[in-house]
Amino acid sequence: MNHPSILQALKGVQLRIAKAAHAACRAPESICLIAVSKHFSVNAIREAYAAGCQHFGENYAQEFKAKVMHLRHDDITWHFIGALQSNKTRIVAEHAQWVHTIDRFSIAKRLSEQRADTLPHLNVCIQVNISAEPQKHGCFITDLLPLAKEIMALPNIRLRGLMCVPNQNLSCTALNEQFALLRHLYQQVSEAGILVDVLSMGMSHDLENAIAEGATHIRIGTAIFGQRRKQNKSKITN
Ligand SMILES: *Cc1c(COP(=O)(O)O)cnc(C)c1O
Numbered sequence: 500m501n502h503p504s505i506l507q508a509l510k511g512v513q514l515r516i517a518k519a520a521h522a523a524c525r526a527p528e529s530i531c532l533i534a535v536s537k538h539f540s541v542n543a544i545r546e547a548y549a550a551g552c553q554h555f556g557e558n559y560a561q562e563f564k565a566k567v568m569h570l571r572h573d574d575i576t577w578h579f580i581g582a583l584q585s586n587k588t589r590i591v592a593e594h595a596q597w598v599h600t601i602d603r604f605s606i607a608k609r610l611s612e613q614r615a616d617t618l619p620h621l622n623v624c625i626q627v628n629i630s631a632e633p634q635k636h637g638c639f640i641t642d643l644l645p646l647a648k649e650i651m652a653l654p655n656i657r658l659r660g661l662m663c664v665p666n667q668n669l670s671c672t673a674l675n676e677q678f679a680l681l682r683h684l685y686q687q688v689s690e691a692g693i694l695v696d697v698l699s700m701g702m703s704h705d706l707e708n709a710i711a712e713g714a715t716h717i718r719i720g721t722a723i724f725g726q727r728r729k730q731n732k733s734k735i736t737n
Pocket of ligand 1: 704720
């Protein structure tokens with residue numbers, strides 16, 4: 500591993516969260532830190548877990564499945580944060596507690612159907628394409644309210660809020676505008692009578708901006724685990 504220790508890195512992130520929360524007059528405990536472990540090994544997850552992380556985020560269904568199996572005895576809350584194809588929904592419906600990347604009804608419906616009645620609701624967020632670029636994931640802003648209402652009617656999943664991934668390399672002002680836009684949309688959803696309590700936004704390089712705009716869940720990979728390199732499967736489940 501090319502960075503000193505996950506524990507040290509995590510402490511650094513926790514300090515950044517505390518400072519950003521303080522600056523925004525918010526309680527640091529009101530912000531859930533999701534450790535994004537994609538491309539990192541089961542051992543790295545164990546190390547982060549031992550250091551105090553309880554929420555983990557994964558992007559790829561197959562990798563997620565392998566890790567869940569290895570770590571099934573640990574009290575981990577799994578957040579699926581990757582693009583989800585319809586042929587990969589089952590593993591997520593059966594093993595995740597959260598999905599942050601719903602952008603169409605068909606996926607939400609499958610997740611609800613595949614979620615066992617005996618399990619608690621699957622918590623979901625709608626990913627919004629706030630920059631409205633056609634090649635980006637997320638639902639368009641104009642589709643948000645109708646989609647939220649449709650999801651509300653599904654029995655085994657529970658709509659919790661909104662999620663976004665801003666463009667890379669935005670100026671600080673433009674970044675703040677995108678986070679502010681998601682918060683504004685969140686308020687609109689809420690005013691439409693849909694109960695939401697989650698704003699999933701903020702990554703390693705912009706968590707301060709996101710917390711200033713009201714993020715309740717931040718998704719942090721690099722700042723905890725170091726730079727990602729593509730890994731093969733055997734390495735991941737070491
Ligand atoms: C990879 C990923 C993250 C973590 O990004 P870092 O910049 O490494 O903190 C957060 N959210 C999503 C959706 C991701 O795919």
